[in-house]
Amino acid sequence: MANLQPGKPLDMAAIKVACAxxxxxxxxxxxxxxxRDIERLDDIINRKRPLARGEYLFQAGAPFHAIxxxxxGSVKSFxxxxxxxxxxxxxxxxxxxxxxxxxxxxxxxxxxxxxxxTSVCEIPYxxxxxxxxxxxxLQRQLLRVMSREILQDEHMMMLLGRKAADERLAAMLMSMSxxxxxxxxxxREFHLSMSxxxxxxxxxxxxxxxxxxxxxxxxxxLLETERKHVRILDLARLSVLAGANRISPDE
Amino acid sequence: MANLQPGKPLDMAAIKVACAxxxxxxxxxxxxxxxRDIERLDDIINRKRPLARGEYLFQAGAPFHAIxxxxxGSVKSFxxxxxxxxxxxxxxxxxxxxxxxxxxxxxxxxxxxxxxxTSVCEIPYxxxxxxxxxxxxLQRQLLRVMSREILQDEHMMMLLGRKAADERLAAMLMSMSxxxxxxxxxxREFHLSMSxxxxxxxxxxxxxxxxxxxxxxxxxxLLETERKHVRILDLARLSVLAGANRISPDE
DNA sequence: CGGCTGCTTGATTACGCTCAAGATTAGTGG
DNA sequence: CCACTAATCTTGAGCGTAATCAAGCAGCCG
Numbered sequence: 001m002a003n004l005q006p007g008k009p010l011d012m013a014a015i016k017v018a019c020a021x022x023x024x025x026x027x028x029x030x031x032x033x034x035x036r037d038i039e040r041l042d043d044i045i046n047r048k049r050p051l052a053r054g055e056y057l058f059q060a061g062a063p064f065h066a067i068x069x070x071x072x073g074s075v076k077s078f079x080x081x082x083x084x085x086x087x088x089x090x091x092x093x094x095x096x097x098x099x100x101x102x103x104x105x106x107x108x109x110x111x112x113x114x115x116x117x118t119s120v121c122e123i124p125y126x127x128x129x130x131x132x133x134x135x136x137x138l139q140r141q142l143l144r145v146m147s148r149e150i151l152q153d154e155h156m157m158m159l160l161g162r163k164a165a166d167e168r169l170a171a172m173l174m175s176m177s178x179x180x181x182x183x184x185x186x187x188r189e190f191h192l193s194m195s196x197x198x199x200x201x202x203x204x205x206x207x208x209x210x211x212x213x214x215x216x217x218x219x220x221x222l223l224e225t226e227r228k229h230v231r232i233l234d235l236a237r238l239s240v241l242a243g244a245n246r247i248s249p250d251e
Numbered sequence: 252m253a254n255l256q257p258g259k260p261l262d263m264a265a266i267k268v269a270c271a272x273x274x275x276x277x278x279x280x281x282x283x284x285x286x287r288d289i290e291r292l293d294d295i296i297n298r299k300r301p302l303a304r305g306e307y308l309f310q311a312g313a314p315f316h317a318i319x320x321x322x323x324g325s326v327k328s329f330x331x332x333x334x335x336x337x338x339x340x341x342x343x344x345x346x347x348x349x350x351x352x353x354x355x356x357x358x359x360x361x362x363x364x365x366x367x368x369t370s371v372c373e374i375p376y377x378x379x380x381x382x383x384x385x386x387x388x389l390q391r392q393l394l395r396v397m398s399r400e401i402l403q404d405e406h407m408m409m410l411l412g413r414k415a416a417d418e419r420l421a422a423m424l425m426s427m428s429x430x431x432x433x434x435x436x437x438x439r440e441f442h443l444s445m446s447x448x449x450x451x452x453x454x455x456x457x458x459x460x461x462x463x464x465x466x467x468x469x470x471x472x473l474l475e476t477e478r479k480h481v482r483i484l485d486l487a488r489l490s491v492l493a494g495a496n497r498i499s500p501d502e
Numbered sequence: 503c504g505g506c507t508g509c510t511t512g513a514t515t516a517c518g519c520t521c522a523a524g525a526t527t528a529g530t531g532g
Numbered sequence: 533c534c535a536c537t538a539a540t541c542t543t544g545a546g547c548g549t550a551a552t553c554a555a556g557c558a559g560c561c562g
Contacts, residue, residue, distance in 0.1 A: 079409065082494040087409045101405060103398035110405065129391060136384045143380070146397040147354035153404030154352060154361065158330065158338045160411035161455030165518065196541060204412030206519055211542050243333040416550065447509060457551055462510050510557070525542070
């Protein structure tokens, strides 16, 4: 909570909050690492100036030298398809790591762009690798984070392969809801920083479909939207819809 | 080549080929690790008796204690959706690792089943973790393998989100072709060990659609099939189709 | 040989895309 | 501060692709 008091003006000193004091340390890489070791991790991390909406964190094709932890704000990552159009591969909230897919190829395969004013921690990869060889707990956590990413991607594959449009949007909203809750925000009311276009792209749907679904969800009393602000009225039903129920109709 | 001579009867001694002599070592975990270190890796690996077609390597829900490298044969991994139906998440060929998504949760989230007679190396995870803390090159390779997995999953997400049915099947066939080629087999002629059902499930398509597509590809002179045997006649055109060309029609 | 499973083919339906237009919001400069 | 433009979002109509439903066919086992 120390580093993000709404009233205060943006203060570069405040931004340089150490991992140990960061309210995200139980989501991010430092999870499960003891206090002394966190300081060593802290030493290799660069806090960068906040990114404005639309700024790139990195671009596809750029040489890979660091992964990034979101500190505040949000980021979308996306690749370009062979024919030039973009494919959104993920939205990232505070505490999440971006750029893990670049490790294998030494080159960024996707681009990452700030969806709003966003601050990040840059973690130089060679040094992270080195440090994790010395700190088993860090190595362990790094592998776990990557494994979780694989798990999430598999989940996403299932969503794209088997689910209907309404189930996809419901699942995406539930994912957001859960992630906001984890971060101490309301799971029922939040701000979606990405455009409808991005949502559609991410979910493999046309923008029009996303728009229609939001209207329908609203008519069904599932939620209320005001532009990018979402208030979920019936979390239980949305959760069921997100699960999978093309056979068993709810009510 | 030493460990898999077709004429010879199955010999348990032959199965115990060390990593150093394994013809897959430049695809698998030992890649980039020097000879002495490979022996240490070798010591923790268990070669298990071959699995018969349909046998489980592990099942979802089981406690996680090892990852597996495919030595010969092939495996499909799959999760169960909330409503009980299965979702194939991948097909794995010799040299590939299975079970990486279980690291984060200490539990297998997906099941893995042999698609044909298959032999695997079991790599106990606690010992792998320990060893990779001592061997930077192993740690490095492990992280790379996981990163590559993430990259592939992203590629798959794009396929499921943006591509038409024919493009999906073409992409899947190209993936198989490339992987067979990497392993020293013909990229134009191979055996698909999985059923049409599994292919459809994996690609997010109905079985009927897969079947129709195989017929159409054959009519178009792209390939020939005889049950599970596939012969690609026009690799170039298949590759283009796999790419993305809903706009620019080829001929 | 009969029963089984997996594959193929056909007919019909429907979900979501495309195209098109209008509405609302945000961004910009006078 | 308001007008103007550009971008984003919403809504509608029609169409196309792939799913579903329904048989028939081929390979494989006891």
